[in-house]
Structure formats: structure tokens, C-alpha cells
Amino acid sequence: MALDGSLERLRREGHIVVVGASLAGLRAAETLRTEGFTGALTLIGDEPYGPYDRPPLSKQVLLGRVPPDHTDLPRHCAIDARWRLGVAASGLDLAAKRVALADGTSVEYDRLLIATGVRSRPWPNELEACLDGVFVLRTRDDAARLDHRLKAGPSRVLVIGAGFTGSEIASVCRERDLPVTVAERGATPLVGALGSVIGEVAARLQHQHGVDLRCGVMVTGLEGDSAGRLRRAHFSDGGTVEAEVAVVALGATRNTEWLAGSGLAAGPRGIACDAGCRAFDIRGIVADDVFVAGDVARSPHPLFGYQFLSLEHWGNAVAQAEVAAHNMISPGERRRPHLWTPYFWSAQFGVNIKSVGVPNMADHILISQGSLDEPRFTAAYGYQGRVIAAVSFDQAKWLEFYQRQIEQAAPFPLPFTTVDRRPEGMRPVPAGFPDPSVPTHGPEVTVSGHSPTDQRVTFTPA
Amino acid sequence: MTSVALLGQILDHANRADPYPLYAELRGTPVVRDESGPYLVSTYWEIRSLLHDPRVSSDVRNLAPEARTVPSTDDPELPPSFIRIDPPDHDRVRRLIMRTYGPPHTPRRVYDLRGEIGGIVSALIDGFQGRDRIDLVEDFSYPFPVTVICRLLGVPQEDEQRFHGWADTVATAIEPPVGTPEEQQAHWRAVREARRQLATYLSGLIDQRRRAPRDDMISALTMDRGADESPMSLPEMLSNLTLLLIAGHETTVNLITNGMLTLLRHPDALKQLREDPDLIFPLVEELLRFEPPVQLLPERTTLDDIEIAGTTIPKGASLWLVPASGNRDPQRFPEPDRFIPDRPDNQHFGFGSGIHNCIGSPLARLEAQTALTELVRRLDNPRLVEDPPPYRRNAVLRGPQHLSIAYDGLRR
Numbered sequence: 114m115a116l117d118g119s120l121e122r123l124r125r126e127g128h129i130v131v132v133g134a135s136l137a138g139l140r141a142a143e144t145l146r147t148e149g150f151t152g153a154l155t156l157i158g159d160e161p162y163g164p165y166d167r168p169p170l171s172k173q174v175l176l177g178r179v180p181p182d183h184t185d186l187p188r189h190c191a192i193d194a195r196w197r198l199g200v201a202a203s204g205l206d207l208a209a210k211r212v213a214l215a216d217g218t219s220v221e222y223d224r225l226l227i228a229t230g231v232r233s234r235p236w237p238n239e240l241e242a243c244l245d246g247v248f249v250l251r252t253r254d255d256a257a258r259l260d261h262r263l264k265a266g267p268s269r270v271l272v273i274g275a276g277f278t279g280s281e282i283a284s285v286c287r288e289r290d291l292p293v294t295v296a297e298r299g300a301t302p303l304v305g306a307l308g309s310v311i312g313e314v315a316a317r318l319q320h321q322h323g324v325d326l327r328c329g330v331m332v333t334g335l336e337g338d339s340a341g342r343l344r345r346a347h348f349s350d351g352g353t354v355e356a357e358v359a360v361v362a363l364g365a366t367r368n369t370e371w372l373a374g375s376g377l378a379a380g381p382r383g384i385a386c387d388a389g390c391r392a393f394d395i396r397g398i399v400a401d402d403v404f405v406a407g408d409v410a411r412s413p414h415p416l417f418g419y420q421f422l423s424l425e426h427w428g429n430a431v432a433q434a435e436v437a438a439h440n441m442i443s444p445g446e447r448r449r450p451h452l453w454t455p456y457f458w459s460a461q462f463g464v465n466i467k468s469v470g471v472p473n474m475a476d477h478i479l480i481s482q483g484s485l486d487e488p489r490f491t492a493a494y495g496y497q498g499r500v501i502a503a504v505s506f507d508q509a510k511w512l513e514f515y516q517r518q519i520e521q522a523a524p525f526p527l528p529f530t531t532v533d534r535r536p537e538g539m540r541p542v543p544a545g546f547p548d549p550s551v552p553t554h555g556p557e558v559t560v561s562g563h564s565p566t567d568q569r570v571t572f573t574p575a
Numbered sequence: 576m577t578s579v580a581l582l583g584q585i586l587d588h589a590n591r592a593d594p595y596p597l598y599a600e601l602r603g604t605p606v607v608r609d610e611s612g613p614y615l616v617s618t619y620w621e622i623r624s625l626l627h628d629p630r631v632s633s634d635v636r637n638l639a640p641e642a643r644t645v646p647s648t649d650d651p652e653l654p655p656s657f658i659r660i661d662p663p664d665h666d667r668v669r670r671l672i673m674r675t676y677g678p679p680h681t682p683r684r685v686y687d688l689r690g691e692i693g694g695i696v697s698a699l700i701d702g703f704q705g706r707d708r709i710d711l712v713e714d715f716s717y718p719f720p721v722t723v724i725c726r727l728l729g730v731p732q733e734d735e736q737r738f739h740g741w742a743d744t745v746a747t748a749i750e751p752p753v754g755t756p757e758e759q760q761a762h763w764r765a766v767r768e769a770r771r772q773l774a775t776y777l778s779g780l781i782d783q784r785r786r787a788p789r790d791d792m793i794s795a796l797t798m799d800r801g802a803d804e805s806p807m808s809l810p811e812m813l814s815n816l817t818l819l820l821i822a823g824h825e826t827t828v829n830l831i832t833n834g835m836l837t838l839l840r841h842p843d844a845l846k847q848l849r850e851d852p853d854l855i856f857p858l859v860e861e862l863l864r865f866e867p868p869v870q871l872l873p874e875r876t877t878l879d880d881i882e883i884a885g886t887t888i889p890k891g892a893s894l895w896l897v898p899a900s901g902n903r904d905p906q907r908f909p910e911p912d913r914f915i916p917d918r919p920d921n922q923h924f925g926f927g928s929g930i931h932n933c934i935g936s937p938l939a940r941l942e943a944q945t946a947l948t949e950l951v952r953r954l955d956n957p958r959l960v961e962d963p964p965p966y967r968r969n970a971v972l973r974g975p976q977h978l979s980i981a982y983d984g985l986r987r
């Protein structure tokens with residue numbers, strides 16, 4: 114089939130600009146090249162580094178096993194790009210097809226990919242956030258700073274927020290034999306991502322590994338000494354804890370501020386796009402030249418009632434980047450939808466946790482294999498009588514099966530006999546997700562309604 | 576429901592040298608009942624999905640006795656080994672063994688055998704000195720893996736000879752029985768006797784290592800227990816140590832023998848490997864796809880009805896997966912019948928998949944990589960004397976019985 118003239122020209126000599134030079138940006142650039150794009154390619158990133166990998170930052174890097182600067186992402190092919198690193202994009206002019214940069218220059222594009230990801234939500238009190246010893250963890254520099262401080266052997270580390278990142282940090286601290294307190298506003302760790310039934314298991318793991326876990330409390334204040342060093346934290350239940358280091362792990366905010374006023378449907382929940390990764394404008398019309406991928410995107414998913422999902426998942430960033438890149442240089446009939454089934458992993462307290470689907474949409478849960486007590490198990494999540502997600506603790510090899518059940522909209526509870534089905538797994542119980550209007554710390558998957566501009570779900574910091 | 580009469584032909588020794596056309600025929604219907612009873616699954620994605628399906632059991636005790644077609648090779652006096660049981664027991668034993676064998680707990684066990692494996696290979700090849708023809712199976716492939724397992728487990732070198740004897744006899748248990756009923760009886764008696772002696776020997780060794788541990792796997796197994804795990808009983812240890820021996824024996828023999836056979840049939844690949852020894856890494860993967868030592872995974876059982884590829888396999892059915900056919904499925908591998916030493920994206924079923932996937936794979940890879948690289952480097956102008964070579968009877972663990980290779984000389 115012949116490509117129409119303008120697309121042919123774009124593929125040959127057009128200019129594609131990628132904003133956000135991390136996982137999604139790099140994989141998109143590589144896909145553009147492997148699919149035959151020979152025009153000019155510019156990657157803009159506000160960090161001073163080339164693309165590196167984040168998951169190790171809260172695992173091997175914090176354990177001191179891998180230096181922070183040894184996390185560069187492997188390159189799959191030469192991308193022959195112009196790199197503009199260390200400079201942020203500061204504005205977008207859709208009509209002129211131009212990206213403004215913070216250094217006052219600008220770059221014109223024929224097609225634009227937005228992959229600006231998310232950043233850590235900072236401690237809301239700015240003065241307290243500036244205390245020496247208060248950290249967040251999103252970037253390589255964050256990891257280097259925190260690792261350096263952990264090496265010094267602080268008397269106690271406080272982790273604020275027990276989502277995946279916070280729990281992984283607590284796990285590393287215990288492995289480094291550092292005393293650690295975890296404060297979580299919800300009823301259990303991981304409650305926003307996996308619900309309280311699984312959260313109870315996570316809590317038990319933390320206890321068994323010597324974490325001082327405080328659930329159902331908020332940190333109300335961080336107190337410094339006269340030299341501006343963190344000394345103590347205050348809790349909503351009146352308690353306090355002495356700590357030299359606090360890591361704020363309260364989830365993430367989308368990097369969309371630079372798009373304010375651009376006319377794109379961009380806000381604190383991300384940038385809405387269609388299943389083909391094309392960005393919506395605020396009228397709900399897709400822009401033909403602007404694509405979105407990775408953590409910053411929200412896109413409708415047919416498996417989950419076409420609701421818009423925001424996913425902070427490594428695998429999603431890769432898959433969506435590949436689809437976006439393919440669609441950027443393909444004619445309409447060859448474009449593909451991004452139909453990736455959400456998939457996430459975490460390593461903490463010696464356990465390998467994996468999930469597929471969207472657990473926090475579920476109403477019920479059932480332990481379909483193994484047992485919560487061991488704790489090695491696979492659990493299925495149900496939503497209105499169908500399987501919507503599954504999670505495994507040290508049983509990842511079964512998840513592929515559950516993924517297929519989710520994709521085929523299999524009934525819940527799963528009606529069949531499997532190996533290792535225990536009596537406790539015969540009966541579904543409520544999954545125990547907190548009321549979504551009172552979000553906890555960064556559920557990592559957010560279901561945010563049907564409309565591209567719908568931003569109803571708002572996050573209130575702890 | 577249609578059925579086919581292909582299993583008989585696949586098992587027929589006359590088709591051993593080239594079963595691949597039969598597999599191609601089988602793939603015409605991805606899931607089909609053989610007239611002899613079992614369901615055969617021959618296409619890549621269907622095999623993959625069943626290997627990850629918790630409704631499929633590896634425990635033969637779930638199979639109706641009349642549906643059993645393969646004689647059990649497990650020792651009736653010992654508990655079944657973990658390849659033949661389901662979670663949670665399977666997982667527990669596998670974890671206990673992995674703790675003494677692989678990462679994260681014992682990451683260096685296989686790596687540290689590198690030097691010894693190189694030494695064993697060199698010594699075996701040195702033994703070809705002064706000849707211009709070898710039987711690769713007898714002179715190399717067969718003795719090699721047992722020696723390696725001995726070093727892995729910690730069998731003292733002075734006992735290795737005896738160990739080889741038992742191992743060879745026990746390994747014949749996986750062969751389909753042949754001969755007159757009396758001969759078969761005698762064969763099974765010999766197997767039982769070898770098993771008994773092996774078990775007695777291993778019990779003694781376990782006891783010694785318990786009292787004076789060394790840096791070997793048996794010591795680690797007797798000493799180590801997962802924090803929250805009940806340790807293996809002595810009968811469990813005997814059953815599973817014997818499994819390690821059997822599972823890592825014939826399979827590795829066949830991989831190395833099939834490897835040389837395939838290289839000698841593809842002189843370009845052989846030449847390429849000589850020039851670029853790093854080619855061995857993808858090449859061994861391609862071998863595991865192209866000529867997998869484990870051709871069939873027989874006698875899994877369905878715990879419930881399973882709908883797949885338009886067919887419902889009923890609960891309690893006997894399931895035979897045909898990974899060697901999945902490895903040649905054109906829906907998964909482009910040009911599946913070509914041997915492409917550096918084939919990209921090669922997720923073959925050579926080591927299975929899912930919870931029973933081969934725990935010996937790092938060791939088996941290292942053995943095959945070392946052996947083939949050295950054989951190719953040292954044999955001057957190697958040639959096949961007979962093609963196809965004679966094959967063993969076994970259709971599951973398929974491989975040549977002899978592989979006669981002529982050569983002009985030995986390099987150092």
C-alpha cells in the first residue's frame with residue numbers, strides 16, 4: 114500500500130521531537146528508527162543524564178550493590194538523535210508546532226511525543242521539606258544522596274507513605290540493618306495498590322523484618338534542630354519519633370505544568386490520549402501531531418470499561434512508547450491501539466510481588482492458590498462478577514494464566530479447580546480498598562473516569 | 576471429536592531419526608485426541624499456555640489408572656520426586672534445592688564448577704589421542720555429565736566409578752521396555768537393584784556430610800533449611816537426588832551429541848563457530864530449539880475441563896505436550912526448520928516453561944557450551960561416518976545411540 118505523499122516525506126525528512134529523555138522517550142526513539150524513520154530526531158530532557166533506569170534506584174542502588182551512575186538503560190539500536198539534556202521544555206504552541214525551552218530557545222516539530230513522566234510529590238510544608246535529612250526518591254541524584262546518607266548509619270530512618278516505593282525503601286533499610294519507622298495513613302501498607310487483605314500480609318512482612326510500622330496515622334510535622342537538621346517527626350495520634358532521615362514517599366505528580374495554556378487536555382492526572390496515543394485537546398478532539406506515552410499518559414482501556422487509566426509501570430512505558438512511535442509514522446489504517454494489560458513488580462522483604470490488571474478497581478478478592486500465611490500465594494481480584502486483576506507473592510510463574518483470564522473477562526470467582534487450592538481460598542472476601550475519595554499514598558494505578566478532560570479524582574496530600 | 580493415530584507413529588522407533596514431519600502433521604490440529612487416549616498439544620502458544628495453567632497437574636496420582644500409558648520410573652519405595660508432584664509440595668522441595676544451588680542464596684555453585692568442567696572436557700578429549708575415529712556418545716557425551724553431577728553433589732572422586740555404574744543402569748529405566756517378558760523382568764530387577772545400591776550409597780554420603788560438612792551440594796542440603804521450611808526427610812532427599820542424577824544425565828548426553836551431529840550437518844555453522852567462539856551462546860539455544868533433548872512432556876493431567884484452541888479437554892484427561900513440535904511452530908519461529916546459529920528472539924521450550932522448568936539449565940548450558948566449543952576447536956576436519964546415526968529407543972529423551980566421527984588429528 115502506498116503511503117500518502119506527506120507521510121512519506123515525514124518518514125524520510127521530517128522532524129520528530131521527544132520531550133522527556135527517559136524510558137518512554139528512549140524506547141520511542143528506538144522504535145522510530147527501527148521502523149524506518151530517517152528524518153531528524155531531537156530528545157529534550159531536563160535531567161543532565163541520558164536515559165537511565167529507575168526501578169533499581171529503590172532496590173540494588175539503595176542497597177549499595179549498584180552505583181547510581183551504573184543504571185543507564187541498555188540501548189537497542191543507534192538512534193542518531195540530537196540530545197538537548199539539562200534543559201526543560203517550558204511551553205508548547207500547538208498552532209506553530211513549537212516547543213519552547215527554559216533556556217529561551219525553541220524547537221519546531223512535525224510530530225511531537227510527550228513523555229515527561231512524573232515526579233515525587235514533595236513534603237507539603239516547604240520549610241520542613243528543606244530540612245537536612247528529608248529526601249524523596251525519583252531520580253539518580255535522589256538515590257545517590259539518599260544512599261550516601263544511609264551509608265553514614267543514621268540512628269533511625271522514617272519512611273512516610275507505605276506504597277511500593279516507601280515499602281521498598283523500608284526493606285532496604287532493614288537489609289542495611291538500619292532502624293526504620295514507616296508511617297502510613299491507610300490501614301495497611303500497599304492498601305491503595307492491592308487492598309487491605311493483601312496489605313495485611315505486607316504489614317506482617319514489615320513486622321517480621323523489624324520495621325516499626327504505624328498505620329492509620331499521618332505525619333503532621335517534621336522538626337529540625339538549630340542547625341536545620343531533621344530531628345523528630347510528629348504524628349496525628351500525638352506520638353513522635355526521633356529520626357535523622359525521612360524519606361517522603363507520598364506518590365507522584367505528573368509533569369504537565371509546562372503544558373498549561375497549550376490547549377492540551379493536561380492536568381495533575383496526566384495528559385489524556387486515545388488508545389492510539391494521540392493527545393486530546395481540551396475540547397476532547399485528538400491532535401494529529403502530538404502523541405503521549407509513559408507515566409504521564411492517561412488512556413482509555415477497553416478491558417476496563419474504556420475508563421482512562423494512568424499507570425506508573427515500567428512495562429507500560431515501554432509498550433506505550435512503542436505503539437506511539439509506530440503510530441507517529443504510520444497511516445491511519447496501520448495504526449495500532451495500546452492494549453497493554455497492566456503489569457507491575459516489586460521486590461521487598463525478600464518477596465517478589467507481581468500484579469496484573471487493575472487491582473484497585475476490584476470489589477472482591479480470593480486466594481486462588483497457596484496461602485496468605487506462608488506467604489506464597491496467588492490472589493484473583495473480581496469486579497462485578499469478572500476477574501479484573503491478580504497478584505502473586507513469590508508465585509509469579511502463574512500470572513500469565515491469570516492475565517489471560519483477565520483478558521477474556523473470565524467470571525469471578527474463578528469456577529475451576531487448580532493445583533494448590535486451599536480451603537481458605539474457596540470464598541471471596543471484600544478486597545478492602547479505601548474509599549477512592551480519600552486516596553492513600555500513590556496507588557500507582559489510577560482509574561480516572563471516561564472523559565478525556567475528567568479530572569474529578571483529586572489527591573489530597575497526607 | 577476427531578482423533579488421530581499419530582502417537583503410535585511418534586513412539587515408533589522407525590521414525591526416531593526424523594520425527595519432525597510427524598510433528599508438522601500434528602500441528603494441523605493444535606489440540607487433538609490420539610486414538611490411544613491422551614490429548615496431544617503441538618503448537619507453541621497452546622503448549623505455553625498449558626505449561627502455565629494451574630488446572631494442569633504433573634502428579635500422576637491424579638490420573639485414572641487406566642489412562643496411564645508410561646510405566647512409572649520413580650522408585651515405588653520412595654516418595655515421588657518433585658518433577659512429579661504439584662504445589663505446594665513441589666514448591667517446597669524446589670525451594671530447598673534451589674537454596675543450595677542457585678541465586679540468590681548460592682549464586683556461585685554453578686559458576687565455580689567452570690574450571691572443573693573445562694578440565695573434565697579436556698581430559699576426555701585427550702583420551703582420543705592416537706585414534707582417528709571416536710564414538711562421541713561412548714567416548715565423550717555419556718561419561719561427561721555424570722562426572723559433572725558427581726562434582727556438583729560432592730561424590731568423592733574415588734567413588735565416581737561405582738556411581739557411573741549405578742547411574743547408567745538407573746538411567747535405562749526411562750527407556751521403553753524391550754525383549755521377552757523374562758528379559759523385561761530381568762531389566763527391571765537390575766534397575767531396582769542399582770537404585771537400591773545408589774540409595775544406600777547416598778544415605779551413607781548424606782550421613783558423612785551431616786557429620787563433617789564440605790563445600791558441596793549434599794552438605795548444603797543436609798545443613799541448610801529455609802527459615803520457614805520443614806527440611807527434606809531422608810527418603811525425600813534420596814528421591815530428589817536421584818532425580819537430579821537422572822534429569823541431568825541422558826538430557827545432557829543428547830544435547831551434546833545432537834549438537835555435534837547438527838554442526839557436522841551444517842559445515843558453515845561449524846566454521847563460523849571456530850572463527851567466533853562467542854557464537855556458542857546463541858548456538859546452544861538454537862540447538863535446544865532445533866533438536867531438543869526432551870521432545871515430549873507426557874502424562875500431565877487436567878484437574879478440570881480446559882477449553883483451548885476450540886477444543887475442550889475434559890477433566891482427568893492425560894495430556895501430552897510436544898515441546899519439540901512447538902519449537903518448530905511457524906506461528907512462533909520464522910523459518911522453523913532452518914538451523915540458524917544466531918537466531919534472535921529464541922524462547923524455545925528446550926528446558927520447559929512454568930513452575931517445572933529445568934533447574935539444571937545453567938549447568939546444562941555451561942556443559943554444552945564448553946563441550947561443543949572444545950570439540951570443534953580440537954578435532955581436525957571432523958566428519959560424520961554415518962548419517963543418520965542409530966537412535967536410542969526412547970522417544971521422550973531422543974538422541975543417537977552412537978555417533979561415529981572420523982577426524983584427521985587432534986589439536987592441542
Ligand SMILES: Cc1cc2nc3c(=O)[nH]c(=O)nc-3n(C[C@H](O)[C@H](O)[C@H](O)COP(=O)(O)OP(=O)(O)OC[C@H]3O[C@@H](n4cnc5c(N)ncnc54)[C@H](O)[C@@H]3O)c2cc1C
Nearest residue numbers: 133135136137159167168201202229230231407408426427
Ligand atoms: C524508585 C522507583 C522504583 C520503581 N520501581 C518500579 C518497579 O519495581 N516496577 C515497575 O513496573 N515500575 C517501577 N517504577 C516506575 C518506572 O520507573 C516508571 O514507570 C518509568 O520510569 C516511566 O518512564 P517514563 O519515561 O514514562 O517517565 P520518567 O522515567 O519519569 O521520565 C520522564 C523524564 O522526563 C523528564 N521531564 C519532565 N518534565 C520535563 C520537561 N518539562 N522538559 C524536559 N524533560 C522533562 C523527567 O525529568 C524525566 O527524566 C519505579 C520508579 C521509581 C522512581
Ligand code: HEM
Nearest residue numbers: 657658822823826827830868869926927931933934935939
Ligand atoms: C541439556 C540438558 C537438559 C535438558 C534439555 C533438560 C530439560 C528439562 C525439561 C524440559 C524439564 C521440564 C520437565 C517438565 O516440565 O515436566 C526439566 C526439569 C528438570 N530438570 Fe532438566 N534438563 C537438562 C539438564 C538438567 C540437569 C543438568 C539437571 C540437574 C542438575 C536437571 C534437573 C532438572 C530437574 C530437577 C527438573 C524438575 C524441575 C521441577 O519439576 O521443578 N536438568 N529439565
